[in-house]
Amino acid sequence: xxxxxxxxxxxxxxxxxxxxxxxxxxxxxxxxxxxxxxxxxxxxxxxxxxxxxxxxxxxxxxxxxxxxxxxxxxxxxxxxxxxxxxxxxxxxxxxxxxxxxxxxxxxxxxxxxxxxxxxxxxxxxxxxxxxxxxxxxxxxxxxxxxxxxxxxxxxxxxxxxxxxxxxxxxxxxxxxxxxxxxxxxxxxxxxxxxxxxxxxxxxxxxxxxxxxxxxxxxxxxxxxxxxxxxxxxxxxxxxxxxxxxxxxxxxxxxxxxxxxxxxxxxxxxxxxxxxxxxxxxxxxxxxxxxxxxxxxxxxxxxxxxxxxxxxxxxxxxxxxxxxxxxxxxxxxxxxxx
Amino acid sequence: xxxxxxxxxxxxxxxxxxxxxxxxxxxxxxxxxxxxxxxxxxxxxxxxxxxxxxxxxxxxxxxxxxxxxxxxxxxxxxxxxxxxxxxxxxxxxxxxxxxxxxxxxxxxxxxxxxxxxxxxxxxxxxxxxxxxxxxxxxxxxxxxxxxxxxxxxxxxxxxxxxxxxxxxxxxxxxxxxxxxxxxxxxxxxxxxxxxxxxxxxxxxxxxxxxxxxxxxxxxxxxxxxxxxxxxxxxxxxxxxxxxxxxxxxxxxxxxxxxxxxxxxxxxxxxxxxxxxxxxxxxxxxxxxxxxxxxxxxxxxxxxxxxxxxxxxxxxxxxxxxxxxxxxxxxxxxxxxx
Numbered sequence: 119x120x121x122x123x124x125x126x127x128x129x130x131x132x133x134x135x136x137x138x139x140x141x142x143x144x145x146x147x148x149x150x151x152x153x154x155x156x157x158x159x160x161x162x163x164x165x166x167x168x169x170x171x172x173x174x175x176x177x178x179x180x181x182x183x184x185x186x187x188x189x190x191x192x193x194x195x196x197x198x199x200x201x202x203x204x205x206x207x208x209x210x211x212x213x214x215x216x217x218x219x220x221x222x223x224x225x226x227x228x229x230x231x232x233x234x235x236x237x238x239x240x241x242x243x244x245x246x247x248x249x250x251x252x253x254x255x256x257x258x259x260x261x262x263x264x265x266x267x268x269x270x271x272x273x274x275x276x277x278x279x280x281x282x283x284x285x286x287x288x289x290x291x292x293x294x295x296x297x298x299x300x301x302x303x304x305x306x307x308x309x310x311x312x313x314x315x316x317x318x319x320x321x322x323x324x325x326x327x328x329x330x331x332x333x334x335x336x337x338x339x340x341x342x343x344x345x346x347x348x349x350x351x352x353x354x355x356x357x358x359x360x361x362x363x364x365x366x367x368x369x370x371x372x373x374x375x376x377x378x379x380x381x382x383x384x385x386x387x388x389x390x391x392x393x394x395x396x397x398x399x400x401x402x403x404x405x406x407x408x409x410x411x412x413x414x415x416x417x418x419x420x421x422x423x424x425x426x427x428x429x430x431x432x433x434x435x436x437x438x439x440x441x442x443x444x445x446x447x448x449x450x451x452x453x454x455x
Numbered sequence: 456x457x458x459x460x461x462x463x464x465x466x467x468x469x470x471x472x473x474x475x476x477x478x479x480x481x482x483x484x485x486x487x488x489x490x491x492x493x494x495x496x497x498x499x500x501x502x503x504x505x506x507x508x509x510x511x512x513x514x515x516x517x518x519x520x521x522x523x524x525x526x527x528x529x530x531x532x533x534x535x536x537x538x539x540x541x542x543x544x545x546x547x548x549x550x551x552x553x554x555x556x557x558x559x560x561x562x563x564x565x566x567x568x569x570x571x572x573x574x575x576x577x578x579x580x581x582x583x584x585x586x587x588x589x590x591x592x593x594x595x596x597x598x599x600x601x602x603x604x605x606x607x608x609x610x611x612x613x614x615x616x617x618x619x620x621x622x623x624x625x626x627x628x629x630x631x632x633x634x635x636x637x638x639x640x641x642x643x644x645x646x647x648x649x650x651x652x653x654x655x656x657x658x659x660x661x662x663x664x665x666x667x668x669x670x671x672x673x674x675x676x677x678x679x680x681x682x683x684x685x686x687x688x689x690x691x692x693x694x695x696x697x698x699x700x701x702x703x704x705x706x707x708x709x710x711x712x713x714x715x716x717x718x719x720x721x722x723x724x725x726x727x728x729x730x731x732x733x734x735x736x737x738x739x740x741x742x743x744x745x746x747x748x749x750x751x752x753x754x755x756x757x758x759x760x761x762x763x764x765x766x767x768x769x770x771x772x773x774x775x776x777x778x779x780x781x782x783x784x785x786x787x788x789x790x791x792x
Contacts, residue, residue, distance in 0.1 A: 136563055214463060214466070406517050
């Protein structure tokens, strides 16, 4: 019998990848990267500082080293990688651990029901018993994790949206489904001539106002309370709808795009950003799995390709449509009324 | 504000990797690869055959394409990759989906408690209420998943153990902690001059005997019932202890190696195979995470480096020690009495 010529590594690596996710989630939850942002620590000091038992500590930190989320030097002290320090230190404005917390607390346990979701075609989240978002928004601790997670996601999109849209041509903007206002704050920081704000369900108001005030933009960014399923959108020269459309079924997607068109003034702009699926539906792992996440979490949501979005925006009346890449995962479509 | 120069991709990919694991697990559970082993299918046919709802079907199969676990051709039909066909078709003797089922049913939900395991240093599995293995072995459905999983693991190790050990010098062997006998069957298939069998707890007997008989080796492979914590090991010229030592604390590891030494005849050989941690403890993601798995699952288990193992085997009396790589993850140590 010969040693097989087909290596199983690709399969076994995917099969064990969930362990890597959880090691990262626990490290964020326990504050490993925040602790190390102030300087390197040896095993005993790091273990004591984040409050874990001796038994698993060395394996845990060395797993993070092997995953290239930490470094361990010849002096046997652990330190952050440049990426970990930038994105996973809670004290930095570039922190994206909120999204990882959201994945940890909600995504991971709900994904255990993927097979049931596939068999039934029905969500396995709170949406089983009603509307996903009204349930998320009615529980303070769930809302906390959710809005922090959305802010982390907005931070990833912000640099590209700031760089690749002609903000100098406009004076006002509203972020629809803004959560804490993560994106408006970054836009306001980059362009002092802009005013605007965010639109979201009423329970989000105190979280938005606290976040915006803490960042020093309370004079330029306002919260507009409402439900985009039933209420009109606020008026502004630029509307942004980001990581929102994928939560909804096709009719609701179209209704929201039409509602945005109707709210905008002539020559106003709509920005839609999302993890779009490649047009061949063969390459974008993250977007296709995000669509399965919508199956598990929502009643009718799904992700889509840039071609799909261009079609729907054209149907709604938008012209001069184009797509810009924001990150390796996120893209935005821009359309003009 | 400039577009950030530090890409977040490495972090966000690890953070979402659990979704990829679950997509693979559901595909194995639903029999996607087994269905496609008989030929390509279009979306509707594959969806009907594995019995899932329309809503998530296309995203699910296209996710598997993006993950390079399936291919989709220009005729829009899905087919297995060479790897998926070899390892994930239930009807093939090279099937390793049992290990993925084991990860899905037991590993994934238990890993949700990683933070608690780290804080307390205590297992979060059945072992919370007693000995992990006596509990696993007392529940038929758990034992079923467990033994199938172990067989898949043994299949990955078998080609290397067959190729890199001088089996022609020996006549008898026993696999300690054999489960269904996955490894003895492959060794017996490769070397017709060998006889031997496997040693495991009594509830495993019918599963071992059924598996060995189905593979046609009932005349050459026997089951030996016992508990290696309290009973002596069966006699044979070669003993194998594979993916066993990592389940136990240091004293038990040493006791088992000494017990193996005492059971062997002069010039007998011990093979220990495991996912060993690299000596620098910086590179082997899979082994370090396997050690955290032992934290979550067992009372005292941990994974170890080849240098650790060589030390313990030397202490037990073995000589002529050497290490051989079996796969990208698994290695074996061989020692002579």
